[in-house]
Amino acid sequence: MTDTPSETIGVEHRGAVAILTMDRPTKLNAMTPAMADRLVTVLQRFAIDDAVRCVVLTGAGERAFCAGSDIRQLDEFHTPWAFRNRADYCATIRTFPKPIIAAINGYALGGGLETAMACDIRIAATTASFAAPEIKLGWIGGGGMAAGLSHAVGPSNAALMILTGDSIDAATAERWGLVSSVVPPGELLDAAVAMATTIAARAPIAAETAKLNLKAAWTMPLNDAIAYEKDLQTICFTTEDASEGRAAFKEKRAPVFRRR
Structure with a gap:
């Protein structure tokens, strides 16, 4: 079953599993303020919906999970305080009370990497890649980048990613412990849903x-x-x-x- 269509966040239900899709593939699913608001709203609804027991989060298209915030829209925050208090979708994911799985189908960059790390379990396609590129643009991550990477891949590898801004491939991410498994792109969503279905069957x-x-x-x-x-x-x-x-x-x- 699919909810009312949205050009930003798609919602589909398969039994007790809800699939959320960041749906802006022509922009590598870069997160806009409207998308962030929508994601927060949907997760808040699922948090109190007993029919939803596990969530899968993925990106539309074959190229990207999420390329982070849409840089072109960042200047719309007219004050530092407005920027600081923007909708924190990563915090919403981290505090979501039910299990949530990231199915990473391509680029997970900046805020997209933080989004994936905010999930409980991460599965990646062989074509996925991961980076904390903010330093190349003059700033650092602000959605849990350092804490998430340090816990996931260790302090040295976290420093390597954050200080260079360079990407790692899916095989490296699996070896470092950033993702639990790597599967062919055509099998990714089915693998994530199968895992979510298993979890949803638990108490x-x-x-x-x-x-x-x-x-x-x-x-x-x-x-x-x-x-x-x-x-x-x-x-x-x-x-x-x-x-x-x-x-x-x-x-x-x-x-x-x-x-x-």
């Missing part, structure tokens, strides 16, 4: 809690993170879905999770 409260737990593992001191994990586990264990999981195991059948 949704547990999946959302697992996201919280993973973020805590990065941001909390070790002892605090482990204590937090125990608390989260206790919360999950008391849900109806956990009871259903235990019953299904005993009865040797597939569980039916209802997000309760």
Whole structure:
């Protein structure tokens, strides 16, 4: 099922999986303020929609996932304060409570790379490439570039990408840990949807809690993170879905999770 068409962000549903497509292929899916607003609005809607259990984010066309912000429109922010407070779609992705997978079909540049890193899992086509090119234009990334790359590829590789602005190919991204897998372009979306469908079949409260737990593992001191994990586990264990999981195991059948 497809929602009302949009020239900026396409929305499609396949069961409990929602596919969001940055749809501006003639401009390498460069993000405009209108696209950012639309992406934020759609994700906010999905966050409270129990019918959506996992999201796939990709780009239209064969050339690009997203080439970052549309540089031609950046001068429309008339003050530094307006620029600083523009719609932060990367923050919305990072704080989205449900699992979200990036299917990276081509260029992931600047804000496009930050968008991919804000997702929980990244799968790339063999034709994908990744860069933090802002330094070539006189500025740096502002959507989590340094933090995301440092966590994903390590401080030395992050410094290499940010200080040169040069790109890496999909094979290097996989070797460095920036993406989980690399597949042929024609198989990318199906692979991402298959993974999303598997995740969507899991207990949704547990999946959302697992996201919280993973973020805590990065941001909390070790002892605090482990204590937090125990608390989260206790919360999950008391849900109806956990009871259903235990019953299904005993009865040797597939569980039916209802997000309760």
